[in-house]
Amino acid sequence: MTRWWLAGLAILLLWIAYGASPYVALYRISQAVQAHDTAALEQRVNFRTLRLSLTRQAHAAAVEAIAARRDLSPRERTILTEASGALAGPLVESLVTPATLIDLLDDGWPVRAGLARDAAPGGEAAAAPEAQRGGGALGLHASTFSQLFALFRSSEPRGFRGMVVSYPPDRPLENRFRLRLRLRGWTWRLVDLELPGALRERISQRLTGAMQR
Template sequence: MPDMIWTLRVSFLLFLAWLIFLVSPFVALYDLAKAVQARDTAKIEQRINFHAVRLSFSRQLLGEYLKSADGQDIGGIDRNAAASAGATVFDPYIEKLVTPQALMDLLQKGTSPQGPAGPAPDLQAFDLGTMNRETLRKAWDLFISSESQGFRTIVMPLPTDRPKDEQFRLTWRLSGTTWRLSGLDLPKALRDELIRRMPPPSG
């Protein structure tokens, strides 16, 4: 009997630890939402891996920029010149998009310094302080639509009620004991507009 009680206790503790781990990235999302709402730059910097997000933006924008050439030219620029633009022009352009203030505007309003307003990720929909049926529904939709990639990475599509090409995809990675935003895939319309506004290699 004592062995059974001990086994049940250990099983319960393991289940509790697993449950805490399961919900922890969503707690991180809530924490980020509150920081964005409060314009809390210090908290934003704790929750976002800016270097990783810059790489995420570079991958999306430069990749699509080059793909659009498809062996042709982009506004009179050939594909090789487009590739060289990454080192001379593209990085400074990305720097303006991935600052604490710029990401706060992007996550809260769907705007960026170099692009138009669009649908926002709707982080405030997960405000636990205003728990109601709608909040619970959105939280559940997010939970079932999120994609785990191993134990240390999870991708959350937002808003959950938008078509895929109108969603932001937030990639969270576990760093030590803290979930940090390490990737931010943009909706197609915003991505295309940012590519269109990218300065030419001639600067």
């Protein structure tokens, strides 16, 4: 009887450890960001999948921005898609480096990538002073129990090995980042980061401006 009780307790503890593990990973990512520790961040990020994700977002934002201003034939959309894809790659390469990712996760804006806040449209420009007053209120913060609990409330499981967390949890959905973690082996890694609408718009402006030169 004691053996079965111990086995059940062991299973319960393993389940609790599994349930807590993605939030431990978020805590460690947050700590690496705050310490500007690129080596620690690299251990928790799959840069290949993250780069592919951001390339798709930048590419789609640019195509939709141009398509919204004019009617495009199927051939024109194909040409535009190819052109935006070629331009999105270098921009995303500048976004997805350890240092730039820290810059983005720290306060919600990748200044290192050349996306200056003062050049942003109205919604983004308004977000910059707010982030500065709040000590990076738009960034990923998971250093305290209350911050982790807020992220827990905004999390969505994706099967047994995946989880999506949206932050900041007190913002409207269109103004949040959506961060996806995936368990591989014994480590949860950041594999996808969906950008809020204002930042996607700023990236699309940069790409459409480059295509119109």
